[in-house]
Amino acid sequence: MTICNDKSIALRLPPPALPGQFLSTVDTPSLVLDLDAFERNLGHMQERADQAGVRLRPHAKAHKCPDIGLAQIARGAVGICCQKVSEALPFVHAGIRDIHISNEIAGPGKARMLAAMALHARMSVCVDDVRQVAALAEACAQAGATLTVFVEIDVGQQRCGVGNADAALRLADAIANQPALRMGGLQAYHGGAQHRRPVTERREEAARAAAKTAQVLARLQAAGVRCDVVTGGGTGSVAFDLTSGVYTEIQPGSYVFMDGDYGRNEWEDALHFEHSLFIATTVMSVAASTRVVVDAGLKSMAVDSGLPLVWRALGANGLRYVAANDEHGIVEAGEDGTLPDLSAQLLLVPGHCDPTLNLYDDIIGIRGEIVECLWPVSARGLSR
């Protein structure tokens, strides 16, 4: 008989939540998804894309969660985008069979990994350099795989992508010379345009991006290059991308959650998405009379696009989250001067959803005040 004296073997962290549990009893900090608002956001975007006759390929970089990717596809999305090769892996494992890496890749191992995935799913990727084309072709040849390749053009973001039609044409020729590669078309994404606050500025930036894309497209088509797909666009510009006549496919990601930063955009007409993602946090210190301290700080939310908002809908009375330390947040009173008591739970709207999701292993889905599901953020940390 073996006696095990190490009691720590039995010491395990409980799951973040269990179905049926009240939200108010969930341990914090934790990431909470309002399933009703989430489903309305998914339906609304799909409907708008369908009305415009444009394919929706949502960006999974925003959620990193196969359950959400499958929910998007179930509503009509043609596949998903990922931003990194490793990020795509959990989605392939979850059975998603059409994934676009909306990015260039370089460095050891990545092309080989992508070629291996292309044996299991229809994979595509972007290029803006002929050496990337050669590396992809070599990896595909070794794996016996084929890949679809998009030429990325810079339409104002000043990040990746070639700057003119001549360079795009050279890349298209390089792709055409590789039997394992297939020209997919053009990618034209203007990230900087997404967060301009006034509708008019976003409309103008989107129009400039679409005009440049149309010009490059015309040059390629005149040279006999087939571009079946023109892909791009994001949550901030989607109303204009859909009616541009240029994009055949849109890539929005953040519409699923709507973060604090996107919430500060001015929005036009009927295109309205709701905050669905929250950080549940608990008041852990009320030792001072002018502030309370909550248990969610820099390790529980990204602050690159501003501090989180305290969610008013739950009676927070204008409370303001005014400072984030690594594991603490400082919350001050609003106009009415009242502060929550020790152990009170608050919900925060994160400033930027994408890097916030990347901090959590699970999304707690709630319906009203009750936990309904626990969805793994399977691509969390997969940045290679």
Added chain:
Amino acid sequence: MTICNDKSIALRLPPPALPGQFLSTVDTPSLVLDLDAFERNLGHMQERADQAGVRLRPHAKAHKCPDIGLAQIARGAVGICCQKVSEALPFVHAGIRDIHISNEIAGPGKARMLAAMALHARMSVCVDDVRQVAALAEACAQAGATLTVFVEIDVGQQRCGVGNADAALRLADAIANQPALRMGGLQAYHGGAQHRRPVTERREEAARAAAKTAQVLARLQAAGVRCDVVTGGGTGSVAFDLTSGVYTEIQPGSYVFMDGDYGRNEWEDALHFEHSLFIATTVMSVAASTRVVVDAGLKSMAVDSGLPLVWRALGANGLRYVAANDEHGIVEAGEDGTLPDLSAQLLLVPGHCDPTLNLYDDIIGIRGEIVECLWPVSARGLSR
């Protein structure tokens, strides 16, 4: 015979690195630790604490890595600090038997979890409210555990902790009334003082914190309260904390790595720690002539304390990391105007080590240019 047609079962992400591999061939973005600099940092801090006759209890919130905690204890540290209850769990599993939670706890489940851990290791925790004392006592009674409790005082940080000796005395009395709780002493930590750039300002802030601590301590001792341990201090103030005559124990964390933010502090005399932690990143786009794009962005580093530095020691010639997107970084040339080519690997010094560590599952330990070990960041994401 069963035939498995799902080839995706065989599709796995390779480990971030393997021992013996050259750093230059490591897939990126990845977190790299220069083991020589790291070991010098560990030895230097232990030596300074030993010289001062003050116990070193390094803060594991900076590294979240049991291998590093064990290395600190092997050199003479008396135990570790954690900032959250869940964060401590991997360290208990790794065999560390003296852990101080340098923080208050509130909300469902946390006191119960801490009491369960106290059956396996000597655990201590802070309070700044009598209701926290009651919750800890109840959880200990249910588990049959005992806990050491520290009264936290606010010495200038304006975060948690009681503001005066009267309040500290009330808490000490509340602890004394609970048979399952044992009064550990005082915690006095001034986080804000750590990052003041001039040595003189840090010295003054540390002196004020020590004076207030001494005053509260005298009141408690006069009232017959035993305070065996006075714990606090951080990397930025440690030179003054060690000679204050007040602290019996110091809690520095960042000295292990030295991030970009701490690097901007002015340092006095012989107390010098080296940058040991880097993010390896790869140039993924050179489509523009005025910049290159690297594959490490907001999901690969925390930017709350500034953008990363490009590490000059590897011939980076003044390159500047000027903007972080979610998965991209923009790098511009330095004085000599040269930019790295496609697929070149760069090392970055993160602006803030603690939340950067929290983004990675593994630390790649290198000796010179060769990978020596892979250490799991086991407490990554454990913020509850």
